[in-house]
Amino acid sequence: MSDDTAWRRSPGPGPLLLGVRHHGPGSARAVRAALDAARPRVVLIEGPPEADALIPLAADPEMRPPVALLAHAVDEPGRSAFWPLADFSPEWVALRWALEHEVPARFIDLPATHTLAWERQEDPCEPDGGSGSGQQQIRVDPLAALAEAAGYDDPERWWEDVVEHRGGAGERDVFAPFAAVAEAMGALRETYGAGGRDRDPVREAHMRLRLRAAQREFGEQVAVVCGAWHVPALHAKSTVAADRELLKGLPKVKADLTWVPWTNRRLARASGYGAGIDSPGWYGHLFRAPDRPVERWLTKVAGLLREEDRIVSSAHVIEAVRLAETLAVMRGRPLPGLGETTDAVRAVLCEGSDVPLALVQDRLVVGDVLGEVPEAAPAVPLQRDLAREQRRLRLKPEALERELELDLRKETDAGRSRLLHRLRLLGVGWGEPAQSRGSTGTFRETWRLRWEPELSVRVAEAGVWGTTVEGAATGRAEADAVQASDLADVTGLAEHCLLAGLPDALPVVMRALADRAALDTDVGRLAQALPALVRSLRYGDVRGTDTRALAEVAAGLAERVFVGLPSACAALDADAADEMRGHVDAVHTAVGLLGETAGQAGPGHSDLRLRWRAVLRTLSGRDTVPGVLRGRAVRILLDEGELEPQEAARLMGLVLSPGTPPADAAAWIEGFVGGSGGGGMLLVHDERLLGLVDAWLTGVPAEAFTDVLPLLRRTFSVYEPGVRRTIGELVRRGPGERLRGGTGQAGGTPGFGTEPDTGRADAVLPVLRLLLGLGEGEEAEELDNDLVGAGR
Structure with a gap:
């Protein structure tokens, strides 16, 4: 069959407009089927035209979605925009189809040079147009409007029923879903107009101009993959002059574009992404599952729960599948969706508990996938140096948060520490220091690592300080030292320079430190x-x-x-x-x-x-x-x-004498035994100090007691419960009445006798020999003698 014959099988004259939902696996499958059937000569895709040169990289074996097109202003890298793509995104499927079939692919949305120049009040990557002030009227959610018209209260559930759960349609029906969606969107546009997106007419004018240019070059065999909301505008009759008039006078900035890794979490709506979906992990599973998606999904859930040491058998999985299918029938759904499978997981695999279900939601429904981009992708020099350092130190970016324990005595770990500290100095928060659960020596460091897509923007911003991580961190430290006005800021900066291994920056920082210290x-x-x-x-x-x-x-x-x-x-x-x-x-x-x-x-x-x-x-x-x-x-x-206990007791006695105001005396006690510095144990072991405090406290006048009580409560509330209990026992018995091991004789410590009990001590010697691996020879006898001598 020739390409012309295949194209004539598509419905109606003119270009083939494939209106999609961004990041919808059902739309992605439908786009692939439609392109296979129509065989267009060129594929036009919603996206920034400056990225046309980056399209061939989508065929690179090292390119693994989710990824995103990143556009940032050259003179202001912090002004940026992302166009994320997952493997189940219709735009990505269209790109891959075009590359596999050697068909040109082009982006037709408004150029990033204009998008970045606009005040970005909203995310430019939203499915229904993206940017717009939204101040003239309430923004319309097309998906929610269609779901409500169909009698659904949940747009996601409606989308699953009408799109994701569609059976395998024959080739003659591949265009029907797009025709239906275009008709529905046309009705919405007639009712709501631009739907509160006042920038959409400008974007759609640029799309029409690019579409006309493609038609002049390739004829009518043009396929357009764009948000379904835009399809009516591309069908609308408009003159070239009118479209150019809308684009006249738009602000501009110089922009650079590249591919960057993206994550499933950033595809999720909960992250704040305007075109986000609730369940990127679930949608990815639906797209990749060749058959029996529910069974495969529940098997995956069971594997995750088993990794967490939960008992999940094959019988559990079979029962969960049956329950999900039963729930779908009872709810009038064609197939079990995420709601039915989640209910089945909770009831059968999680035994009604939401705790393991939260793990399933986090790890599978959303997911921690981090995409990869090839080395050939354009990048600022600083990004390339960072990538080299990451490979050299074997420190791979990951979307899942993890802890990294470093031993700075090892060369590789020391290099990792320097890299992470340098990035923190540059404002690239890939790693955050954490409290070590092991040794607290200066040769130990613990980091909590997690790579976020926005860090690519931070790296681009930091590129103004240098082309290497070390050079950029040095330049940033020197500039911060010159601009710092607070002495504490400069001392903190000196600490960071030492941690990051920046000897070239230290002279500048030290001069600034000496100057601030001399003036403060x-x-x-x-x-x-x-x-x-x-x-x-x-x-x-x-x-x-x-x-x-x-x-x-x-x-x-x-x-x-x-x-x-x-x-x-x-x-x-x-x-x-x-x-x-x-x-x-x-x-x-x-x-x-x-x-x-x-x-x-x-x-x-x-x-x-x-x-x-x-x-x-x-x-x-x-x-x-x-x-x-x-x-x-x-x-x-x-x-x-430096002070003898007798002298400390004398000073305390002077302070706690009747001539000292109670509030001042209470403050002195707070300074002496308050806080977490072991003041409670000092009172436990020094009977004289405890007696002085007890005598003073019982002699505080009633009218002054209420004034000193808050300070005393604060002083003693920080003690460990055992310390407070022991102090209470000592006060109850009275100073000088410490009992000897419960025999009623004074002079001992509560719970201890005045002499060691050798009989009880001998009873533990066999166990100690066993623990230390000693037999009955001379070493064991030497141990016994040492213990006896220590007891005496």
């Missing part, structure tokens, strides 16, 4: 900036980074904090005192870390800890310093061994 006189901001700066010093050893300059700046910053802190802590209100207490704790931790690396800062900074302890002694003894800060300073000195 606020002790609170200096104290806030110091911890991040000192934390960065820890990365020098494991990452092989020279941090001597950083240590020098950190030591100088610490000196300024020491000088200004006592005066900054005077005459603070309660809220300011609480905030300053956090700064004191942070500085104490930072000084400890800085003291460990004092050698890097030179001999003049080797006694930072001594000077810090002198500052704490000053704080602890000044009456003008709020009680919470004085108590905290005493507690730190006690923990550091």
